[in-house]
Amino acid sequence: MNLISNNHLDELDLQILDLLIKDCRTPYLEIARICHVSGGTIHVRMKKMEDLGIIKGSRIILNLPKLGYDVCCFVGIYVDKTSSFNYVFDQMSNIKEVVELHLTTGDYSMFAKVVCANILDLQNVLLNKINNIDGVQRTDTFISLSQPIDRNISLE
Known part of the structure; x- marks a missing residue:
């Protein structure tokens, strides 16, 4: 490019x-x-x-564990049909623990990054929030054990 x-x-x-x-x-x-x-x-x-839309503001990077968010996970989301996507996007945007949402190829319709205080909070998000959205068929969850690489892009 x-x-x-x-x-x-x-x-x-x-x-x-x-x-x-x-x-x-x-x-x-x-x-x-x-x-x-x-x-x-x-x-x-x-x-x-x-x-030109190249710069879209600036943001602060938080140390989430220091703020009490000790669980980071990735949730693969199966959406039942294409017509449900916009509704699922809208509902996912209302879940504060969802910090990223990606439309993907492959096995999942969407992939979400979720941060929670603990495993009980994660269970609540999965069972009572994400899986209760009409159009979400099922989910697969992957808990992050650590993040050894956190790379910013570089233009060099």
């Missing part, structure tokens, strides 16, 4: 993105200093990338 021609990005844009991927709190003036351009140039480039 050629980001430069497809999205009207040049090498400076890619350099800015790479710096922000490494630390999204880097001040624009620091980025300007590193890139040898003015702070105004960085503001203009950031606005352009936001307008």
